Amino acid sequence: MNGIDSKKASAKLEVRDLTIDYGQAPILSEVNLAVYEHEIFGIIGPANSGKTSFLKALNRMDMFTPSMNVRGEVFFNGRNLRKWTNVYNLRKRIGVVFPLPVGLPMTVYDNVSLAPRLARIKNKAELDIIVERCLRRAALWDEVKDRLNSLGSLLSGGQQQRLTIARALSQDPELLMLDEFSIAVDPVTTMRIEDVLKELKSEITIILVTNLVQQARRLADRTAFFLTGQCVEIGETEDLFNGKVKDERTSDYIEGRFG
Amino acid sequence: MFTASDLNLRNRKTEKLFRILFMLMSVLLILPVLTILGTLIYKGGSVVTIDFLFTNPTDGMTAGGIFPALLGTIWLVAVALLFSVPLGVAAAVYLSEYAKDSWFTRLINLCIINLAGVPSIVHALFGVGAFVLFFRFGTSILAASLTLGIMTLPVVIVATRESLQAVPFAFREACWNMGATRWQTIRRVVLPNSISGILTGIILEVSRTAGETAPIMFTGAAFFLPFLPQGLFDQTMALSLHLFVISTQVPGVPEGIPYGVALVLISMVLLMNSVSIGFRIYLRGKKKW
Numbered sequence A: 001m002n003g004i005d006s007k008k009a010s011a012k013l014e015v016r017d018l019t020i021d022y023g024q025a026p027i028l029s030e031v032n033l034a035v036y037e038h039e040i041f042g043i044i045g046p047a048n049s050g051k052t053s054f055l056k057a058l059n060r061m062d063m064f065t066p067s068m069n070v071r072g073e074v075f076f077n078g079r080n081l082r083k084w085t086n087v088y089n090l091r092k093r094i095g096v097v098f099p100l101p102v103g104l105p106m107t108v109y110d111n112v113s114l115a116p117r118l119a120r121i122k123n124k125a126e127l128d129i130i131v132e133r134c135l136r137r138a139a140l141w142d143e144v145k146d147r148l149n150s151l152g153s154l155l156s157g158g159q160q161q162r163l164t165i166a167r168a169l170s171q172d173p174e175l176l177m178l179d180e181f182s183i184a185v186d187p188v189t190t191m192r193i194e195d196v197l198k199e200l201k202s203e204i205t206i207i208l209v210t211n212l213v214q215q216a217r218r219l220a221d222r223t224a225f226f227l228t229g230q231c232v233e234i235g236e237t238e239d240l241f242n243g244k245v246k247d248e249r250t251s252d253y254i255e256g257r258f259g
Numbered sequence B: 001m002f003t004a005s006d007l008n009l010r011n012r013k014t015e016k017l018f019r020i021l022f023m024l025m026s027v028l029l030i031l032p033v034l035t036i037l038g039t040l041i042y043k044g045g046s047v048v049t050i051d052f053l054f055t056n057p058t059d060g061m062t063a064g065g066i067f068p069a070l071l072g073t074i075w076l077v078a079v080a081l082l083f084s085v086p087l088g089v090a091a092a093v094y095l096s097e098y099a100k101d102s103w104f105t106r107l108i109n110l111c112i113i114n115l116a117g118v119p120s121i122v123h124a125l126f127g128v129g130a131f132v133l134f135f136r137f138g139t140s141i142l143a144a145s146l147t148l149g150i151m152t153l154p155v156v157i158v159a160t161r162e163s164l165q166a167v168p169f170a171f172r173e174a175c176w177n178m179g180a181t182r183w184q185t186i187r188r189v190v191l192p193n194s195i196s197g198i199l200t201g202i203i204l205e206v207s208r209t210a211g212e213t214a215p216i217m218f219t220g221a222a223f224f225l226p227f228l229p230q231g232l233f234d235q236t237m238a239l240s241l242h243l244f245v246i247s248t249q250v251p252g253v254p255e256g257i258p259y260g261v262a263l264v265l266i267s268m269v270l271l272m273n274s275v276s277i278g279f280r281i282y283l284r285g286k287k288k289w
Helices: A003-005 A050-057 A085-094 A106-120 A126-139 A158-168 A187-200 A213-219 A237-241 A248-254 B006-044 B052-055 B068-098 B104-119 B120-134 B139-165 B169-177 B182-211 B239-248 B257-287
Strands: A011-021 A028-037 A040-044 A069-076 A092-099 A175-179 A206-211 A222-227 A230-236
Touching: A011 A050, A011 A206, A028 A050, A028 A206, A028 A230, A040 A213, A050 A175, A050 A206, A085 A092, A092 A158, A092 B120, A092 B169, A106 A126, A106 A158, A106 B182, A126 A158, A126 A187, A158 B169, A187 A206, A187 A213, A206 A213, A206 B104, A213 A237, A213 B006, A222 A237, A222 A248, A230 A237, A230 A248, A230 B169, A237 B239, B006 B182, B006 B257, B052 B068, B068 B104, B068 B139, B068 B239, B068 B257, B104 B139, B120 B139, B139 B182, B169 B182, B182 B239, B182 B257, B239 B257
Parallel strands: A040 A206, A040 A222, A092 A175, A175 A206
Antiparallel strands: A011 A028, A011 A069, A222 A230
16 A cells, blocks of 8 residues: 555545445455556456446446445545535546447437537537547547448447447546456457557556456556455556465466466 | 157147137137227218218207317317326336335335226316316316326326336446436437337327216216317317217217217227327337347
8 A cells, every 4th residue: 555655646546445335245345546647457356356336436326226335435636536516527537338338329420429418519510520539549430430320239249349438538538447348349359449548548547347367467557456345456467467466366366276 | 769659749739729729819809899890880980971070960969970079089188198298207207217216206106006096987076176176177178188187197107117117227327427417318318219108108198088988077078069169168078978978868869870979989099099009110110229
């Protein structure tokens, strides 16, 4: 935890004693971590280790799950976001990509221009620019530029996932959270999205939850290992994969001895 | 080696037996519909002419047409819908999109179920008490329509809520994650994708409302009126009540006329239903996910 204090100034997101339960035993207990500006922060761990609930707590989506209880503090740009009243403004600044792509049942164009429109941007020319830029950044522009007016929900799975990413980018977020985005995507598309993420890093902060250990290795600057509701270890990705771990379970998981 | 055993054969026989049994049961359903329609067309078909539809009844309702009743039914249905659709859709949107599962929402749901179970004659008496007497609307189109509207509310609410629930939750979640408010999500994603179901429910509702007799009998529908209603506070004739009256209350009505009225009423309902079905097929073709 020493690392946090010394680098506090550049912490984009700081989580303190975050505990989550669904009415019974905590599924995530007392997580403390910090995510720095312009880094890709990887979270690895087997199923049911609390990764997705962790993301939900960060953009206050727990509001929509009545049984979900969240305790602890999360500082986003230094402000405790668990206490923000304008959650809509908060969610606008945090983009999310789900494991399964969700193409909204509207055209490709409308999918990507929805967030700007919600933010009351009405100028068609301005929207055109945003749509093209976001689709380009999600490596989807070349494939859909001729059919922007066809339904987004009819694209292939991999394309829909990139559409979801384009949509998440269209709200111009400061933080992008990806939850096992490559589950429904073929390897080639996965690599293309990974390239996109590496480029995006210079502009925004990224939290990458993944069950592919090697994906974290390829992308993440630092990686946290979650196991059965606990944050076992946080370290430079390089170190974790080179065996410089504080907890044996981390190296066991990374080297595939369980999980 | 692969010859059928006795058990196999017996299983196949029972299988066949039950299939035929169930099929017969479902075919039986067609029978009443065909009988009713057949009888009505056979006995009343010759009565229904353009003249019949658009002239007043004459000679103490033993001759002439049904125009005031036809128009009256349209009035009643239209005003009832103006009342029950906005109210029902709004209530359903609240219950489906905003309400949390609490004792309060459970109470509301219980009320809806019970409202749907109230017999129509009880609705009629409630209408008399509430709209005719308490609100002093008198026996009028307004009172009768409001009574019909309240009676049809549960169906509008249930149909709307089901169409809203049919929109995948992931769509809402995706929208919320972009910072959309509940209302923005409802307007941009939920309503556009459930409108077909809502409209279908409403159209089906129309057909039910058109046929009701009891709720309008004491609240606004008249035995006989020589003139057309001029406004919401006038009484009106209605097809359903007219049919009741000429079949049971007026002596000397030629046999064809009640059948003709029934045919017009059922045609209205069937027309509405086919519009609804056609509409659903059209929208299913445009289904977006």
